[in-house]
Amino acid sequence: xxxxxxxxQQFLSHVRGGATFPRECCAQGLVDSDIGLSIYANAYGSRxxxxxxxxHPILSKYLGDTLWAEFCKGYIESHPxxxxxxxxxxxxxxxxxxxxxxxSKHPLLAELASFERELLDVFDAxxxxxxxxxxxxxxDASAWPGLRLGFHPSLRLLATATNAVDVWRALKDERSxxxxxxxxxxxxxxxxxxxxxxRFRPVxxxxxxxxxxxxxxxxxxxxxxxxxASDHAAESVPMMAIGFLRxxxxxxxxxxxxxxxxxxx
Amino acid sequence: MPDxxxxxxxxxxxxxxxxxxxxxxxxxxxRTEHFDAVLNEKPAIDWFEIIxxxxxxxxxxxxxxxxxxxxxxxxxxxxxxxxxxxxxxxDYQYLAELKQLARDIEPIWISDHLCWTGNGGINSHDxxxxxxxEEAIAHVASRIGEVQEFLGREILIENVSTYVxxxxxxxxxxxxLAEIARRSGCRILLDVNNIYVSSRxxxxxxxxxxxxxxxxxxxxxHLAGHSxxxxxxxxxxxxxxxxxxxxxxxxxxxxxxxxxxxxxxxxHIPPLAELVLELDHARRIGSRFEQANLAACA
Numbered sequence: 011x012x013x014x015x016x017x018x019q020q021f022l023s024h025v026r027g028g029a030t031f032p033r034e035c036c037a038q039g040l041v042d043s044d045i046g047l048s049i050y051a052n053a054y055g056s057r058x059x060x061x062x063x064x065x066h067p068i069l070s071k072y073l074g075d076t077l078w079a080e081f082c083k084g085y086i087e088s089h090p091x092x093x094x095x096x097x098x099x100x101x102x103x104x105x106x107x108x109x110x111x112x113x114s115k116h117p118l119l120a121e122l123a124s125f126e127r128e129l130l131d132v133f134d135a136x137x138x139x140x141x142x143x144x145x146x147x148x149x150d151a152s153a154w155p156g157l158r159l160g161f162h163p164s165l166r167l168l169a170t171a172t173n174a175v176d177v178w179r180a181l182k183d184e185r186s187x188x189x190x191x192x193x194x195x196x197x198x199x200x201x202x203x204x205x206x207x208x209r210f211r212p213v214x215x216x217x218x219x220x221x222x223x224x225x226x227x228x229x230x231x232x233x234x235x236x237x238x239a240s241d242h243a244a245e246s247v248p249m250m251a252i253g254f255l256r257x258x259x260x261x262x263x264x265x266x267x268x269x270x271x272x273x274x275x
Numbered sequence: 276m277p278d279x280x281x282x283x284x285x286x287x288x289x290x291x292x293x294x295x296x297x298x299x300x301x302x303x304x305x306r307t308e309h310f311d312a313v314l315n316e317k318p319a320i321d322w323f324e325i326i327x328x329x330x331x332x333x334x335x336x337x338x339x340x341x342x343x344x345x346x347x348x349x350x351x352x353x354x355x356x357x358x359x360x361x362x363x364x365x366d367y368q369y370l371a372e373l374k375q376l377a378r379d380i381e382p383i384w385i386s387d388h389l390c391w392t393g394n395g396g397i398n399s400h401d402x403x404x405x406x407x408x409e410e411a412i413a414h415v416a417s418r419i420g421e422v423q424e425f426l427g428r429e430i431l432i433e434n435v436s437t438y439v440x441x442x443x444x445x446x447x448x449x450x451x452l453a454e455i456a457r458r459s460g461c462r463i464l465l466d467v468n469n470i471y472v473s474s475r476x477x478x479x480x481x482x483x484x485x486x487x488x489x490x491x492x493x494x495x496x497h498l499a500g501h502s503x504x505x506x507x508x509x510x511x512x513x514x515x516x517x518x519x520x521x522x523x524x525x526x527x528x529x530x531x532x533x534x535x536x537x538x539x540x541x542x543h544i545p546p547l548a549e550l551v552l553e554l555d556h557a558r559r560i561g562s563r564f565e566q567a568n569l570a571a572c573a
Contacts, residue, residue: 017443040477041438045438061400133336134332202335206335
């Protein structure tokens with residue numbers, strides 16, 4: 011007699027489009043077992059495709075029905091869900107698009123997928139109290155070189171080589187998307203504001219250096235200034251760096267400051 | 276969250292201690308589309324049921340609204356990922372997050388489904404059918420025991436709609452469910468729509484199904500709509516509750532008395548006010564049987 015574990019393995023294989031579940035293992039009710047099994051198999055594919063569509067509404071619109079269906083079919087086959095929540099099922103979508111033709115010939119597609127994925131992560135990232143610029147005004151001058159910032163958990167930095175975000179914006183606004191081209195800025199910054207609204211904006215080259223230093227690298231203010239000084243006159247660097255910090259505070263993405271010579275949040 | 280809504284109608288402490296089921300009235304599934312309406316319209320609903328996994332996130336809007344709504348309404352936690360019948364090991368990270376959510380929102384209870392959702396580490400994200408065998412009873416009852424031990428509370432287990440049954444079945448579904456409830460100590464979340472759907476697909480008597488269950492173990496009822504394709508019926512939650520399910524609900528309450536009840540709608544979700552009206556129908560049916568409950572709780 012078939013064990014519970016074996017029954018589950020064989021049943022799941024059938025549902026996923028693999029080996030057929032043995033008909034003799036099914037009881038015949040009013041509904042033929044072939045129809046019953048097909049209900050589960052159809053639900054499997056449509057549920058996963060629906061999850062991808064929920065997470066990537068703009069990518070699906072951009073691809074159109076045929077290519078979107080091809081993406082869903084290919085992704086579902088190569089990435090059986092190993093996650094508990096459908097929220098994470100499409101996490102490898104961007105990587106898949108870079109590896110499979112014809113999608114891989116259009117790098118904009120993977121960037122569009124990455125952007126929509128980042129928006130999802132921004133949406134339900136952890137909450138944290140934000141601090142405003144008045145904290146900095148009370149900071150002792152000696153604390154500045156060792157100053158480090160703690161950023162809001164929703165903050166994301168997405169490198170952009172194409173105009174995927176412009177395409178996203180146009181389709182979101184129900185306008186015709188621009189022709190695919192290279193990005194006018196090297197990155198986009200994404201975060202969730204105090205009202206739980208997801209925000210994003212372009213990041214220029216100097217600010218990208220600053221974010222990589224203080225956000226990704228968790229480096230201090232002195233190190234940031236050294237990095238900026240490689241491209242700019244030394245006397246202009248402190249004001250440029252302070253300008254970036256001020257903007258980040260005003261945008262509500264800074265949650266803590268600390269310094270080797272003192273800290274406060 | 277210092278100030279929180281408490282259930283409008285609860286059993287007395289003595290009744291609770293005696294194991295008599297509490298009665299929390301009539302609820303709806305809390306859906307994203309209704310977050311603002313719930314807070315702005317303050318509908319006359321006794322409680323809401325959440326899909327636990329939708330709120331097992333770090334923060335943002337889902338948790339913000341959850342806290343605000345919990346301040347005004349009691350909540351029940353209904354999960355879809357426990358996979359209680361799977362032969363895979365438990366995902367203890369999931370259970371830990373479930374327990375943390377329960378600490379955060381203090382639900383009236385936690386429920387999930389009598390099914391399995393995955394095997395071999397692969398998740399179907401569907402509620403798949405179990406064979407009604409002694410092997411499965413022992414497996415599921417033991418797993419429910421583990422979950423209850425981990426969570427520190429009894430859970431409710433719901434019958435699912437099924438489209439396939441297995442040749443190795445040693446009993447009917449209600450006997451399977453009743454025995455699991457008896458061995459594990461869990462309570463039953465009776466989905467009346469699922470009974471109707473499965474009865475149409477498998478040809479069993481829906482009333483006999485309800486009659487074969489231990490009435491005192493049935494702590495909650497689900498109502499929902501389905502899609503009738505003539506030869507078979509699918510549990511789609513995208514329609515209002517159909518007349519035949521309302522009728523089965525009324526006949527079920529005649530057998531078991533008034534039970535905490537809610538309506539699920541997961542697709543083609545109408546304005547909240549429409550669902551409140553639909554819930555009033557459940558309230559009218561249930562009110563005919565509430566006196567007996569109040570007498571039991573007094």
